[in-house]
Amino acid sequence: MNYGRHCIDQQDIDAVVEVLQSDFLTQGPMVPRFEKALADYVGAAHAVCANSATSALHAACAALEVNAQSRVWVSANTFVASANCALLLGAKVDLIDIDPETGNITPQTLQHKLDNTAQEHWPTHLIVVHFAGNSCDMKNIAGLVKASGCRIIEDASHALGAEHDGAKVGACCYSDVAVFSFHPVKMITSGEGGCAVTQQGDVAMRMRRFTSHNVVRDPDELLAQGHAIDGDWFYLSQAAAPNYRMSDIHAALGLSQLHKLDGWLTKRRALAAYYDQCFADSSLMPLKQSRLSSYHLYVVRLPEGAPRKQVFRAVRQADIGVQVHYIPLYRHPHLPQAVLPGCEKYYQQCLTLPLHVQLDQADLDRVVAQLDHVLKEYS
Numbered sequence: 001m002n003y004g005r006h007c008i009d010q011q012d013i014d015a016v017v018e019v020l021q022s023d024f025l026t027q028g029p030m031v032p033r034f035e036k037a038l039a040d041y042v043g044a045a046h047a048v049c050a051n052s053a054t055s056a057l058h059a060a061c062a063a064l065e066v067n068a069q070s071r072v073w074v075s076a077n078t079f080v081a082s083a084n085c086a087l088l089l090g091a092k093v094d095l096i097d098i099d100p101e102t103g104n105i106t107p108q109t110l111q112h113k114l115d116n117t118a119q120e121h122w123p124t125h126l127i128v129v130h131f132a133g134n135s136c137d138m139k140n141i142a143g144l145v146k147a148s149g150c151r152i153i154e155d156a157s158h159a160l161g162a163e164h165d166g167a168k169v170g171a172c173c174y175s176d177v178a179v180f181s182f183h184p185v186k187m188i189t190s191g192e193g194g195c196a197v198t199q200q201g202d203v204a205m206r207m208r209r210f211t212s213h214n215v216v217r218d219p220d221e222l223l224a225q226g227h228a229i230d231g232d233w234f235y236l237s238q239a240a241a242p243n244y245r246m247s248d249i250h251a252a253l254g255l256s257q258l259h260k261l262d263g264w265l266t267k268r269r270a271l272a273a274y275y276d277q278c279f280a281d282s283s284l285m286p287l288k289q290s291r292l293s294s295y296h297l298y299v300v301r302l303p304e305g306a307p308r309k310q311v312f313r314a315v316r317q318a319d320i321g322v323q324v325h326y327i328p329l330y331r332h333p334h335l336p337q338a339v340l341p342g343c344e345k346y347y348q349q350c351l352t353l354p355l356h357v358q359l360d361q362a363d364l365d366r367v368v369a370q371l372d373h374v375l376k377e378y379s
Contacts, residue, residue: 001363002321004185004296005356007264015256019248030248034255035195041258042160042170042178044197046204049251050211053157053181053194055244057085057127060177060196062241063206064151066091066125073113073123075105075131075155076329076343082127082155083329091125095329095336100346102288103131103299107140109342114144122148128175129155132287132325133187133294135164142174157181158296160188161265169294170197177203182254185356187294188261190254193246214241264357268295274361275353278368283375287350297325301349307378308351314374320367323352 019030031049039047050056066072068090074083076095083093097109105128114122126145128136142152152175156162159169160180170178180186182193198204209215216222217235227236272295279286279300287299302308308324315322328343329335353367 001319001354001359001367002185002356003323003352003354005358006184006189007260007357008189012253012256015252016249019252022248024248026245026247026249028248030251030255031246034190034246034251034258037255037258038170038180038195039197041261042168042197044170044172044178045199046201047195047197048204048207048211049193049195049246049254050244051194051246051250052192052244053155053179053183054081054085055211055242056179056194056196056207057081057153057155058088058242059207059210059244060153060179060203061085061089061091061125062210063203064125064153064176070124071121072125072127074127074329075129076340077103077131077326077346078129078155078329079157079326080329080332080335082129083335086125086127087334093335094123095338095340097340097342098131098346100301100342100349101285102134103346103350104129104134104136105141107137107144110141110144119148123150125151125153127153127155129157130159130162130169131297132289132299133158133162133296134287134289135159135162135169135293137164138174139165146174151176154178157183157186157194159294160186161261162290162294163292164290172197172199176200177207182250182257185296187264187296188254188257190246190250190257193250193254209238210241211244212241213243214238265294267357268355269293271295271355271359271361271364272298274364275355275368278364282372284371285349295355298353298355299325299350300353301346302351302375304349306349306375308349310378311371311374312351314377315367315370318370320370321354324350325352 035047066089070091072086072091156178162169182190283303285301
């Protein structure tokens with residue numbers, strides 16, 4: 001059994017086939033439909049789809065003017081894409097420690113970083129990662145840096161459907177942009193894909209252009225910029241930019257999946273609650289998550305001193321696909337190398353257990369029993 005897995009049904013297949021038989025495989029009507037549905041779902045004014053969450057993060061950074069003069073702070077407990085999106089634009093990246101009990105940065109860990117950094121080196125941009133689908137305390141995190149003009153991106157790749165402070169993650173109540181992933185192990189899938197949502201129309205426009213070569217086709221806008229228009233076919237690229245567009249094929253799958261998300265969230269939360277019950281009297285410590293987390297991941301911390309390498313191998317040999325999320329960013333050679341104590345403590349103990357909507361309680365019983373057996377063997 002895998003730690004995460006997509007769930008595809010005939011409705012999804014039919015939606016993709018319908019696009020394959022249509023006039024538009026890309027740049028047709030399906031991507032705008034998916035974008036509107038996503039914006040409506042999370043309560044944002046705008047959504048811009050891309051071919052991956054990494055691409056959406058890159059576009060968000062570009063739209064918020066991350067450049068060689070920028071100082072971008074990122075949670076140390078995340079996949080490398082959360083930092084690479086800023087590095088690709090020449091920014092200086094620094095890392096924030098986490099609470100090992102949640103895997104997330106907190107107002108306290110951010111305040112500690114600010115207190116130990118000269119104010120002229122405070123972040124111009126902050127990328128907050130909602131690890132495992134559990135929202136960070138965005139109100140209080142934003143309160144620490146907004147007055148200095150810091151722009152905030154929520155890397156919500158794990159958190160589609162999660163809620164915090166009475167709003168869906170993605171409503172951008174305290175941030176400029178939030179980004180979601182539609183990779184096959186995430187909450188919904190478009191095969192590969194991602195999306196950036198925002199309440200700000202100018203930011204949405206810049207992200208949309210960045211994902212499509214920074215091309216402008218509007219003749220009125222081009223004339224206002226002083227360009228001559230050769231004809232109705234005319235367009236100009238305003239600056240070098242990639243092609244990160246999502247195809248209509250991918251959007252059709254994503255839109256079909258989005259309609260099932262709430263039901264899948266209910267099941268994920270029920271499975272997570274069952275895991276919690278199983279581990280109530282165990283030496284394993286489940287990651288602390290709100291009941292309104294999306295539960296993209298279910299992570300436990302092994303007892304201190306437990307031989308995780310042996311546990312990992314033994315459980316996998318029983319065909320249970322545990323995983324480790326994540327290798328701290330400071331262990332990657334192109335990122336700042338200072339070891340952060342909270343993140344290091346978490347990393348030394350963490351183990352991700354299988355959790356997806358095709359599992360049931362009997363599957364979880366097998367995971368728990370195998371872990372118990374292996375831990376006793378190595379105790």
